[in-house]
Structure formats: C-alpha cells, structure tokens
Amino acid sequence: MRTATDFRHNAARTSAGGDRDGCDDRLVAAITETDICLLTLSITDADAVTTAVTLARKAVNTPVLVFAATDGQHAETTLQRLTTAANTTLLFDESVIREGPLGHTATPTDELTARLAREFITDAVEIPTISGAIGTRYPRVASYWDTGGLTIPSLARLGSDAPTAARPPESLLPLARTSAETEAWVGYVVGGKQFTLDEFDRLRTTLQATVGERAAENGVLGGRVHPDMETGRYLTLLQMCGDER
DSSP: OOEEEOOOHHHHHHSTTOTTTSOOHHHHHHHHTSSEEEEEEETTOHHHHHHHHHHHHHOTTSOEEEEEEEOSOOOHHHHHHHHHHSSEEEEEETTTOSSOTTOOSSSOHHHHHHHHHHHHHHHTOOOTTSOSOOOOOHHHHHHHHHTTOOOOOEEEEEOTTSOOTTOHHHHOOOOOOSSSSOOEEEEEEEEOTTOOHHHHHHHHHHHHHHHOOOOTTOSOOOOOOOTTOSSOEEOOOEEEEOOOO
C-alpha cells in the first residue's frame, strides 16, 4: 500500500501556482498516485484547513483521511468543511490527549505523525480496495480510550445479501463499551452498489434511535458515497459517543 503521509500546508502553499488555494497541480498529481492520503493539521489553522479541503476535492479518486487536532474550542463550520470534503476526519482533542498531531511533547512532529498513521492503518482499518477486514485489537483500543488516547475505528461491509440499514447492530462492528460509565463506538460502513445516500440517511436515523438519546453535538459526523467504486461504496466516519450514566 502506498501512502501520502503529512503533506504539509506550508510546503503546499509555497509550491508554484499554489498561492490561492493552498496547493498546486503537482501536489494533487502526487496524491492521486497513492492509495491513501493522510493529513495532519490543527483545526484552528485556517490555511491548513483550506489546503486539506482543496486537496480532498481535487484528488477525488484518492481516499483522504484528516487527523484534525483541536484544543476543544473550534468552529463547527470548520469541522463541517473538513468532513464534507475529506473521506474521513478524525478529531483529536488536545486538551485530553497528551500526544496528538499538534506535537505538544518532546516527540518530533514528523515522528509522531508517522506513528499515528502507522497505528491507524495497521491496527484498525482496511483500505476500501482491499478485501477482508483486518482484525482490531479491541483491548488496546479500549485502553487507548480509557487513558484519553485515540479513538480508532473498526470496519464492516454492507453487501446486497447483508443485513439492511434497518438492522445496524448486525451491519456494524462496534468498539463495544469501553467502561462501565460510558458507552461509545466509532466505525465505518462500506456499502454495496445498491447502498444509496437515502439508505445512509435511514441508517443514521436508525443508529441514533438504536443507541438512545444523544446530545446535539454527538452523532454521525458525516457521510459520502463514492459511486465509482466497483465492489462497494465507501462512507465516511460514523461516530456515536454515549452519555455518562
């Protein structure tokens, strides 16, 4: 698998022809030759957000995953821009995570970025073009969560013979409860050719009803269907966080 890891917005802006939108055609061309593009940024950095959004929109055939760091204070419109443009946006709260994409530690930023990307790919998720799910190390995921670490997704497929959106517990791979006080999961869905945006909307509604009432800021972050995929349609990150009991 070829990956494009940590395309820095500063380098993108200084590339020839990249002053207006944060990236140029050469950078986009380089990304489109990879299997997946992983970007890290601070969600409060307007230039970085603009660059990430532009890259995601131009590299339409390359899955773009964004690791967005925040201190807990960010505009919802900014997050919406990222979740709409990118295939997946993972939001890391730097106020509770000691080591995150912003690099508030002695760990060099490049090294930290590489580690985040490596652990995300190897421990949690399969690329949509690869058949067969990679097993998730659930105890490790739960340990990360309980210690204020990363929320790592799992993956499931929805095919023509698979359970429908009306039965999400059979169609998704949850992370299960991470503690006695809080219930939470993060997951992906890959749908078959018949899985439409309308079905996704119904899935979102059913998920919310299944897991119970949630605060307004919780729920599904966003969804995007790629109709050009031959064997399935890839939807973006689904996230539901439980309330403390």
